[in-house]
Amino acid sequence: MCGIVGYIGQREAKELLLDGLKKLEYRGYDSAGIAVLQRGALQVKRAVGRLENLCAATGDGELSGTVGIGHTRWATHGAPSVENSHPHCNEAGTIAVVHNGIIENHEELKTFLMEKGYRFRSETDTEVIPHLIDFYYQGELLEAVQKAARQMKGSYAVCVMHVQHPEQIVAARKDSPLIVGLGQDENFVASDIPAVLKETRDVYLLEDGEFAVVTANDVNLYDVEKKPIQRSVYHVTFDENAAEKDGYDHFMLKEIFEQPQAIRETLRGCVAPGQPVVFDGVDYQDIAHIREIFIVACGTAYHAGLVGKNVIERLTNIPVDVDIASEFRYRHPIIDKDTLLVVISQSGETADTLAALRLAQRRGCRVLAVTNVVGSTIAREADHVFYTHAGPEIAVASTKAYTTQLIALYGLALFLAEHKGTLSEAECEMVKQEMLQLPELTAQVLESAESLHTLADKFLQENDIFYLGRGLDHAVAMEGSLKLKEISYIHSESYAGGELKHGPIALIEEGTVVIAVSTNERLRGKMESNVKEVVTRGAYVLGILTEGFPESVFDDVFYLPEVNPLFAPVLAILPLQLLSYYIAVGKGCDVDKPRNLAKSVTVE
Ligand code: AGP
Numbered sequence: 001m002c003g004i005v006g007y008i009g010q011r012e013a014k015e016l017l018l019d020g021l022k023k024l025e026y027r028g029y030d031s032a033g034i035a036v037l038q039r040g041a042l043q044v045k046r047a048v049g050r051l052e053n054l055c056a057a058t059g060d061g062e063l064s065g066t067v068g069i070g071h072t073r074w075a076t077h078g079a080p081s082v083e084n085s086h087p088h089c090n091e092a093g094t095i096a097v098v099h100n101g102i103i104e105n106h107e108e109l110k111t112f113l114m115e116k117g118y119r120f121r122s123e124t125d126t127e128v129i130p131h132l133i134d135f136y137y138q139g140e141l142l143e144a145v146q147k148a149a150r151q152m153k154g155s156y157a158v159c160v161m162h163v164q165h166p167e168q169i170v171a172a173r174k175d176s177p178l179i180v181g182l183g184q185d186e187n188f189v190a191s192d193i194p195a196v197l198k199e200t201r202d203v204y205l206l207e208d209g210e211f212a213v214v215t216a217n218d219v220n221l222y223d224v225e226k227k228p229i230q231r232s233v234y235h236v237t238f239d240e241n242a243a244e245k246d247g248y249d250h251f252m253l254k255e256i257f258e259q260p261q262a263i264r265e266t267l268r269g270c271v272a273p274g275q276p277v278v279f280d281g282v283d284y285q286d287i288a289h290i291r292e293i294f295i296v297a298c299g300t301a302y303h304a305g306l307v308g309k310n311v312i313e314r315l316t317n318i319p320v321d322v323d324i325a326s327e328f329r330y331r332h333p334i335i336d337k338d339t340l341l342v343v344i345s346q347s348g349e350t351a352d353t354l355a356a357l358r359l360a361q362r363r364g365c366r367v368l369a370v371t372n373v374v375g376s377t378i379a380r381e382a383d384h385v386f387y388t389h390a391g392p393e394i395a396v397a398s399t400k401a402y403t404t405q406l407i408a409l410y411g412l413a414l415f416l417a418e419h420k421g422t423l424s425e426a427e428c429e430m431v432k433q434e435m436l437q438l439p440e441l442t443a444q445v446l447e448s449a450e451s452l453h454t455l456a457d458k459f460l461q462e463n464d465i466f467y468l469g470r471g472l473d474h475a476v477a478m479e480g481s482l483k484l485k486e487i488s489y490i491h492s493e494s495y496a497g498g499e500l501k502h503g504p505i506a507l508i509e510e511g512t513v514v515i516a517v518s519t520n521e522r523l524r525g526k527m528e529s530n531v532k533e534v535v536t537r538g539a540y541v542l543g544i545l546t547e548g549f550p551e552s553v554f555d556d557v558f559y560l561p562e563v564n565p566l567f568a569p570v571l572a573i574l575p576l577q578l579l580s581y582y583i584a585v586g587k588g589c590d591v592d593k594p595r596n597l598a599k600s601v602t603v604e
Pocket of ligand 1: 298299300301344345346347348349350353396397398399486599600601
């Protein structure tokens with residue numbers, strides 16, 4: 001959603017803050033700002049647009065000081081403008097605040113504060129925070145921040161500075177991520193680990209409802225009653241390069257090519273040669289009683305859930321329902337203690353998915369989280385956590401997170417099947433061996449990336465592209481369509497092949513581009529009939545096919561290696577990811593930071 005940073009120590013804060021914000025820009029890039037405290041005065045600089053605009057605005061000699069906070073914004077309340085940019089200050093200019101999240105009762109608080117004589121300059125929800133702290137401030141900053149926090153509903157990760165307290169930054173979190181980086185005679189605060197990784201590998205992961213008083217020499221954590229909290233240091237193991245581009249033009253391309261390794265790493269959490277099937281984070285006895293599984297997620301994670309439904313039902317005979325989190329939480333889902341709720345979230349911070357988790361736990365469900373971020377809010381609140389080991393996914397368009405989520409769901413299906421006996425030992429072993437081939441098969445598909453670059457050039461001028469598939473291929477078609485639209489801005493729809501004749505085929509005309517995914521021999525004939533339906537109406541059709549499928553009805557084909565149809569989604573999505581990437585690059589789009597989007601949607 002937004003990125004926040006803080007620094008306090010012996011060095012000049014400005015460059016350290018800007019460096020930290022650069023690592024967080026993927027969280028939002030509508031505007032940015034920093035505040036530095038020196039000799040009892042707050043120096044604030046803010047700029048609309050990309051972080052580079054702020055860097056350009058903070059000339060040499062300006063913003064000198066060794067304590068500061070910074071922010072990169074994804075607008076939720078108030079358009080991207082200087083007035084709406086963070087840091088926000090109180091009228092006296094003695095308090096500066098950066099915030100990630102949404103203060104849901106900001107209108108009510110604004111009314112209260114205006115009745116007390118406070119005047120507002122922005123349209124944001126955040127601006128209530130410095131005024132509220134000002135209202136409660138009586139000489140002790142932590143106390144004022146805690147009193148203000150008690151009034152705030154919604155989500156926040158904040159850093160607060162006060163001119164009377166140049167020796168400290170007060171930080172707090174509720175439903176938005178926040179970490180404290182531990183240095184030598186200096187300390188850092190940030191929304192996410194990559195922002196501090198260049199400076200330190202040792203961090204505190206703040207929990208909801210916790211406060212940190214950060215000075216150059218120590219960090220003290222408290223609960224809302226000011227009771228001290230002891231927290232063990234989390235030592236970060238992934239290296240800084242993992243969060244950099246490694247020579248690729250874009251994070252997205254790097255992350256597409258990281259998939260063989262990401263899949264290999266994630267497989268370790270469930271299957272290994274000669275080892276019994278396990279499922280990290282879950283003791284079978286804890287879920288042996290479940291009668292139904294509910295998978296809930298958003299976007300790409302939801303598409304992974306659709307594959308998971310198909311595979312888990314087929315291998316375990318357990319009924320599985322899949323729902324979009326923002327719908328699930330507002331309907332009346334029939335769930336109870338015999339339901340296992342599986343939430344899938346790359347970031348582990350998606351507000352709707354987190355809300356679904358909390359709803360399920362209130363209903364007595366056990367919750368299993370599949371997430372890519374250690375210590376994320378969803379990871380901490382779930383009863384069980386299976387981590388996908390994809391490494392940091394920086395590009396807004398999710399790629400390696402999707403395929404590793406599939407691995408997690410395959411692993412869960414096999415784990416359950418083995419314990420429930422719905423697969424024989426020999427069948428389990430066969431499925432396991434096929435899963436262990438996936439990293440190699442993925443690498444093999446990626447070797448043909450250049451052919452997709454050539455194909456992509458055919459579609460640069462298209463306004464509409466349709467995706468078709470049946471069964472698991474339909475779930476893949478949905479994900480392929482999302483990839484295309486979110487980075488190339490080309491309108492795209494995905495349809496179950498058999499659904500076209502019930503209406504959508506009216507859209508097909510001469511030259512319409514259709515991408516058909518067909519990887520299952522059992523459904524091939526039906527799919528070919530659907531393709532013929534659009535071809536006779538003038539469509540151009542690209543087939544994403546399993547080796548050996550005839551190319552007769554297609555204008556172009558991309559062949560995948562032979563694979564168990566259950567695992568075909570892991571391979572079939574790769575050409576669709578690459579096609580979307582090359583089309584977006586060909587159109588000159590900002591692939592890693594598409595317009596209107598952010599990497600982690602921590603608001604409803
Ligand atoms: C995927 O390419 C999108 N960026 C988006 O749909 C994303 O999958 C969705 O917001 C869910 O995010 P999460 O996995 O972090 O919960």
